[in-house]
Amino acid sequence: MSILEMLQWMQGTGIGIALRKSNHLVGAAFQFAHVLGFVLLLASVTLISLRLLGLAFVKQAPARIVDTGNTALGIGLAAAVLSGTLIFLSGPVRYYSNEFFRIKIVVLIAAVLFQASLFRVASRGASEHPLAAKAAAIVSLLLWFGVGASARMIGFI
Amino acid sequence: MSILHDFAQLLYDSDFGTALRESQYAFPVVEGAHLLGLAFSVGLLAFADLRLAGVLLRDEPVLHVLGQLRPFILGGFAITFATGVMLFWAMSIKLLPNPIFPVKLIFILLAGVNFLWFEFGVARGAAEWSDCPVPPVRARVAGWTSLVLWSAVVISGRLIPYLG
Structure with a gap:
């Protein structure tokens, strides 16, 4: 099964059809959850990074x-x-054909994998290896803000 | 109304407004900065609000949390506000008749009033309860009010293209 066939199958499922036929304000409601969730996510990444970079809460243990x-x-x-x-x-099908959507998904997967592996290790050892933690914080910021930036571009294509 | 409309028309027709509106890259970049700036402004403010509400970082003194986050929150608001002004500059005539746009401005105004009430009222006696895991009712109300109002600002902002 090709990717396109799989996407077309998704589009034809009950949930795909129901979502497409729903009022556009239902779609807007999903957008609210999406934006608010993402702002919380980015703010959390920012908060953690500020601590690891030594820019805020330096008196508190990083953990x-x-x-x-x-x-x-x-x-x-x-x-x-x-x-x-x-x-x-x-x-x-429409989303997959958008170049920035595909970029966003790739960066998102990279961000999640990084956050769950190297970042996890580096942030736990922040007291012993502050430099590694700082590097991890910068990569984490770039990846997650990269997700947001590419996501914002989807609507402009 | 007509003065407002004339002013919006003036912005819309200005060189800067036209250039930004018609730029293939600058406009999306400003839109992007407006969104990403929220992580610092509204996002970090949410952590301060949740500390005030007694939900997060309960072991840290309230004044310490607010003080540590303040420069980043203010910096974030500077970005969000400056890019917001630029977007209005470029899109003024299209934004003016949008029913949700004034609603968004009213929510921003209310959030500002809440901030002033907190800053010059509630926070005055903060030294007494700064170390409390759960601050007094007035402080918690200010925290939740800020959280709800800024969420409403973000939601009404996201609604702009739906109702435009």
Whole structure:
């Protein structure tokens, strides 16, 4: 099965059809959840990075801020991914044909993998290896803001 | 109404407004900066609000959390506000008749009033309860109010293209 056939199949499923036929304000409601979730996610990444970079909360143990940030990051990511999946299912073929959508998904996957692996290790060892934590914070910021920037471009194509 | 309309027309027809509106790259970049600036402004403010509400970072003194985040929140608002002005400059005539646009401005105004009430009222006695995991009712109300109002600002902003 080719990617296009798979997308067309998604488009023809009950949920795909229901989403496409729903009132456009239903779509707008998913957009609210998507934007608010993403703002929370980006703010969490920013908060954690500020601590790891030594720009804020330097008197607190890094783990403190990292733990709080990670909880909020998880909530934001869940809201953004869930609403994003529904938005995508309303027009899989249309979204997939958008170049910036494909870029966004690749950067998103890279960001999630990085956050769950190297960043996790580096942020836990921030007290012993502050330089590694700083590098991880910068990569994390670039990846997640990259997701946001490419996402914003989808609508301009 | 007509003065407002004339002013919007003046902005719309200006060189800067026209150039930004018709630029293939500058306009999306300004839109992008307006969105990403929210991470610092509204996003970091949400952490400050949730500390005030007694939800997050309860072990850290309220004044410390607010003080540490303040420069980044203010910097974020500077970006969001400056890019917002630029977007209005470029799109003024199209934004003016949009029913949700004034609603967004009203929410921003209310959030500003809430901020002033907090800054010059509630925060005055903050030294007494700064260390409390859960601040007094007035502070919690200010925190939740800010969170709700800024969320409403973001939501009404996202609605602009739907109702334009």
